[in-house]
Amino acid sequence: MFPENYFIYIQLIIFYFITPGPPRVVIVSNTINYGLRKSVWTAFGDISANFVQASLVTFVIGSLLIDNPGVYLYLKWAGILYLLFLAYETLALKIKKADIKNKVFKSNLLMFRDGFLVAGLSPKALVFFGTIFLTFINFEKNVISQFLILISTWMILDFFSLMIYGLAARKVALWLKGNPRTLNTISACVLIIIALYVGIKT
Secondary structure: OOOOOHHHHHHHHHHHHHOOOHHHHHHHHHHHHHOHHHHHHHHHHHHHHHHHHHHHHHHHHHHHHHHOHHHHHHHHHHHHHHHHHHHHHHHOOOOOOOOHHHOOOOOHHHHHHHHHHHHHOOHHHHHHHHHHHHHOOOOOOOHHHHHHHHHHHHHHHHHHHHHHHHHHHHHHHHHOOOOHHHHHHHHHHHHHHHHHHHHHOO
């Protein structure tokens, strides 16, 4: 069973991905500090978290999340605290040179963790899956096939959009490679600004 209004769904999520948010900021920060290849794992973490969110909302707790806004509040502040932690971690990096060969090491698992936690604790994503995403599923027909088509489309487009942000970040890193501390400061400040924005936004 093919989802209804599928092409409208594609247009909607493309617009969603273009809008900068915490996952995009984290992929940019990780690309600048650890390189694009390592940041692929951050992207994998992001789309894995989204798959878990969409699955839970569609098959388990969709109505619970919608009826209990307090859940979003807890996730929101957990996400803010993690963004601030990432900002601190970025500022604390000790980089001897900005040469790509001398990038500071961070394991693939930790890169995956960054993407998974930032995306998984994002109220914006949960709201999307708990409201808009469900409207494209006809629950009177084959739900699983519709879900797989919708979430596969999401994950593919999300991954490519994250890589576009990563490529742009790599260009910036090469342009400013003479002053790695500036890159770290900019990355940390953007993470803090995003955390403040999420905290202030109702």
